[in-house]
Amino acid sequence: MSTTTAALDLPDVRLHYELRGEGPLLVLIGAPMDADAFAPFAVELATDHTVLTSDPRGAKRSILHDRSRGSSPQQRADDLAALISHVDRGPAVVFGSSGGAVTSLALVQSHGDLASTVIAHEPPLLELLPDRVEQRRLTDELTAAALSGDRVGAWRLFFAQANIPMPEEMLVQWFGGEVDPQHQEDEQFWFQHELPASVRWEPDVGTLRARADDLVLGIGEESVDQLCERTTTALGAQLGIEPTRFPGDHTGFVDHPAEFSARLREVLAH
Structure with missing residues (x-):
């Protein structure tokens, strides 16, 4: 399947985006996940959709001209709105995962x-939790570790906060060696700007409740007792929406693209 790769220049950022397939517009977004992470999932869906993927601002090929401007959910939503308008095939079905789910909201x-429809898969909205003060402290602690240069320590704290088991040997293997300079810069940007802005974003419950018929809140079948199951369930309680289960865990669309796309089609059909 052919992929059209292009860039959209906005005043403060050059946005990298990709288009696949033909049909109604379906957008797949993450934060910090970039377009490459969504590629197998996009291919599955592009058999009957035009699928738009992109790198979020400040990540990989989406060049933020002044990185001190950061990456808030509202900024990323404005970027996404510009992309949807630019490709001129909307309104779109939007699937957002993790920080991308916050963007979609x-x-x-x-x-x-x-x-037209938004599927918000495991948005990490920590301000909705009763232990939000402790969650802020944990976020500050892991951010400080990352910015001090303790990469392994920062990720250890991240997975502990998310309640995702991660063996120490795997942490060292994944995060303890040499890292590509661009990846290191993007990761630092995420820890410093994108992560705290995403987890501390507070939704306008009234506005979202008015669009409840167009919203799906997704949780992975394997995400039981994880932090994002708690946040998604808390949002659903405020909006009167029963969360929908999808294959896998927080990154189920990466690990099981065929099964996840089949489930997404079922959900959209209903």
Whole structure:
């Protein structure tokens, strides 16, 4: 399947994006996940959709001209709105995962006419939790570790906060060696700007409740007792939406693209 790769220049960022397939527009977004992480999932869905993927601002090929401007959910929603308008095939079905799920909810609030349906998969909205103060402390602690240069320590704290078991030998293997300079810069940007802005974003419950018929809140079947199961369930309670289960865990669409795309089609059909 052919992929069209292009860039959209906005005043503060050059956004890398990719298009696959033909049909109704379906957008797949993450934060910090880039377009490459979504590629196998996008191929599965492009048999009957035009699938748009992109790198979020400040990550990989989406060049943020002044990185001190950061990456808030609202900024990323504005970027996404510009992309949807640019490809001129909307309104779109939007699937957002993790920080991208927060982006998708911000899009509903500020550019709701561009999204017909939004599937927010495991948005890490920590401010909705009763232990939000402790969660802020944990986020600050792991951010400080990352910015001090303790990469393994930062990721150890991250997985502990997320309640995702991660063996020490795997942490050292994945995060203890040499790292590509671009990846290191993007990761530091995520820890410093994108992560705290995403987990501390507070949704406008009234606006989202008014679009409840167009919203799906997704949780992985294997995400039981993880932090994002708690946050997604808390959001569902406020919006009166029963979360929908999808294959795998927080990254089920990466690990099981065929099964996940089949489940997504079932959900969209209903």
